[in-house]
Amino acid sequence: MAETVEYENLTQADAGTDGPVLMTAPANEDGLDAAAAAARRLIDAMVRLGDGTGYDTDALADRLNALAKEIEAELPDEDVRLVEMWQHEGPNRHDLVTGPENPVAVPLVVHGLPDGSVEGTATLPIAYQGQPRMAHGGISALLIDHTLGMANGWAGRGGMTARLTLNFKRPVPLGRPITINAKQESVDGRKLFTNGTLSVDGEPCVTAEALFIAGHLPRPTAE
């Protein structure tokens, strides 16, 4: 295991226990967050479109490549961007699962709850299809792994996944609200034991048990 360090998280002890506390970054209505939301809308439309209509997808490719080229000319140095990504206190805005500025993020919204658990909510669009009209099992794995990680932070000490076991009980439908409940159940030295369940309409669809090891990789820092 690589050398790890510990960071401050938004913990229940810091946040108080009066009610649900938002743990993920809320989306701004303008700037990069708005562009990421528009990109998600575009992705959804493209998957729904298919190649069977008369729509000019060659021209769409040209227009998207032109946009990409325009942005590529403005990119900051990669090391500078990485430092920026990781400098913020609280939730990362670039995050793959919850990040409002990442077009690939669903995004999942996570609250810390007074009972020491966390709850994530999302609705999955058709791009995440596995079986017909159902979510891919692997996207449930991604969302659950992330929510378990946030449950550790809420409990006071975060870590990295060492072992994750998922039991798939019933398919997860697309287009309907999913809820992921997760809680750190016990700690043994650096070992964090964390469980969770993904439910739809109160019915458990996927359950998870995980072992995390406390600590994180060092964050990028400026020279």
Next chain:
Amino acid sequence: MAETVEYENLTQADAGTDGPVLMTAPANEDGLDAAAAAARRLIDAMVRLGDGTGYDTDALADRLNALAKEIEAELPDEDVRLVEMWQHEGPNRHDLVTGPENPVAVPLVVHGLPDGSVEGTATLPIAYQGQPRMAHGGISALLIDHTLGMANGWAGRGGMTARLTLNFKRPVPLGRPITINAKQESVDGRKLFTNGTLSVDGEPCVTAEALFIAGHLPRPTAE
């Protein structure tokens, strides 16, 4: 478990065993595949850009929303599109993991090998970051789950994931080729036991053991 049916897959028995056989849909150089590739390029540029440059991200949001609106006016009926998605023999072009026409797909490329195993390859861009400069553990879970599923098809009988256990041994770096090797190890009635390993530079990073149940949900069909 919902009612399931069985489908023909690309199996080793059908494909012969002379060498690696491509199991995933190759990307067309035009049409929707080209647009999806351009969308991936755009997503990558947006994540690399951040909100710290002078680039006009408000205007970008407007332009992407205008594109999405234009496509939304051309969408086929959802049921028609679903039938189209699932009508093809062979690999699904819309697939979340391997699909050339899905902008959210990495995409992973999978070959069936003469020894009865399958091998998936990909390189993960920065949108899939978990720890700094490393892939999110959950994206490894998604790619591995999918590759295990394809290993079942290659062995002759596909199914749906019932239990998946992942052991994370070392972080998976972004921007470098990853390889996922997977094989169906045994069958007991409808139970399929399938193992896999995600490696980088020949070093195992994530290992997986899974139980699948043979069969799939029914495909959408025209009235």
